Amino acid sequence: MEFECHGEVLHGDLYLPKQRPASGKLPGVVVTGAWTSVKEQMSGLYASELALRGFAALAFDFRGWGHSAHEGKTKYLEDPLRKTDDIRAAIDFMGRCPDVDPDRISGLALSESAGYMSAATGGNRHVHSLALVAPYLHNPEMVSEVYGGVEGVSALLKLGRDALTHEQPRYIVAASKVDETALMFNTEYYTEEDRGLIPEFDNKFNLASWETWLTFDGVSTAEKQNQPTLIVHSEAAALPMGAKEFARHMGDRATTLWFEGVTQYDFYDKAQPVDRALDAVAEHFLSTL
Template sequence: MSLVFVSMAVPLVSKDGHVKRSFYIASRRARMLRCSRGPERRSHEIQRIARKTGGERSIDKAFAIAASLPVGRWKHRSEGHPTRPDSARRVRSRQARLSLKDTQGMAHELTHVSFRNGAIELAGDLRIPHGDDGQPPFPAVIIATPGSSVKEQIGANYAERLTARGFVTLAFDPSYQGQSGGEPRDLEDPAARIEDIRCAVDYLMTVPAVDEERVGLLGICAGGGYAVSAALTEYRVKALGTVVPVNIGRARRQGGRTPDAIRDMLEAVGRQRTIEARGGAPKREAWIPDTLDEAHAAGITDPDLLDAVDFYRTPRGYSEHSTNRRIFTSLGPMMGFDAFHLVGELLIQPLQVIVAGRLGATFSYADGQTLFERARNRRGFHVVQGAGHYDMYDKRPFIDEAAEVLAAFFDKTLRDAG
């Protein structure tokens, strides 16, 4: 179980708007040392880091930063997202920062941030690499997560790996879900999901450590479809990667439903909207069974669905912020959504598609093929042999293989292209 330190951060920007690298590194490490070392060792380490990164003048500044900070508290990583008062959520200058180290790559800093999609405040996790082998501004990757997922789950798994390879990453909870705002809760609205991504790009344009000309986008499962749709008209995104992409509109329309069944479903959505318009309560339904026992009791034998339950509803991938509930009327806009519409005309960014080699009921392999065939700027179609759809969420070596392919792709399209 890893430990992380929670402290309050102050952005360090020079008059011309560029981050001062020496002070940037020395003062951040001084924050860690303030609470992680004894007085003598702390003094020695601050001097060593400050001299190495910026000379004698950085020492006084680094000491001043460290001395001015209260001794923070240590928090177990497994305890999840720290509770933030409303004022801290609204005031970006009071973001809580966590200093982390990935043993496979660069150290990085995790910051819990908030940004807005209209009147809705979105909760995100911003990871910024730091270390002697990297300096800001960095290329950045926004991560769009699967349906029902929150940022601490699949998004975090990929974010940590990409940040360890030198990319700023931003994973966030969608509008109406997780720790983000919006009513009614548990609404899955493709239009809102797509606008969330555009607003995430807006937010990264304000982060000094991000190179605004080197922003990429990664979408996973349904987030892959939303990422594609956003990239069609969001050309600040310079490269697009997808992992087991799913066109959620196709999935909802297909799903074993006949044309008559689809009509019946949409008529039921209309009746429920009428109920709610007259003051009735919203209707919610589960994305998947709440437990494996419930799935088995219902006679479910599909390996993909059982694997989804195993990931989302057991300690393997469970998060208290993921409710496994969806507003019933979400089915209306989901049924009418086509993530790959106009890909041939509007998707100009380099595209990397990664799919699981074991076919299943999600049809993400077929969706990945459809997307790749329609795109004009195809860079790679990678098959992770032996993996199922949900193996690509968290299981090694599958997720590590995907991260290596993505890092190479974003290196070439974001870092080398600059």
């Protein structure tokens, strides 16, 4: 599947159930994954499993990533605003898709893309339900805590600003077991060939990402989020305080489901937590669409 955002072509995979309703139209879900990821990783897994549960589910590569990376264009940029625009374009594509009921479209985001999905769907009249699984949502206070306080954040911001002014793009390895300069050093899933380290994974990170990533307040997107929202998380996963703060902002518009002892990367591909999360997400969508 192909669709456009700001004149660039994005590539996606649309997963459909084998059995169709009598009307022929299906509830649609736009699915997004963790930072630096591609559609063949966790977003594709969740989309394919949602199709087994009766949904038309789209996983796609953001501009500059995977099959949506084009020569001469910006690549491997973890820019929340840019990715938010891509999600809006994906939602518009789903609304035009002949397999999808345009009045039954929802969004599902994992990990870092949760804030992007929330920003793209808040106030969007084409989206009627939202689910966030293992959402990584931060605000300025959390950024400071995670990235080494004022000094650590300032150093990364300088690195990002220097990269923006550099004549050539400056990339580092996204994940590695041996390269200590990698964005995610010795991190599971991304460095394991039987999990996230697949041929389609770009495994690169544009240093110019730091400014937009560190200054993006994913928690505050809850203030404009008017869709009924399910949040699935675990205290053992990444930044649970962000999910709690997001839910607090949403009040009774949000439902939270907490798993015990499930890590961030377990949510990406481990059968039991993935199935449990998907069952809850499917039930949430069917009850709110």
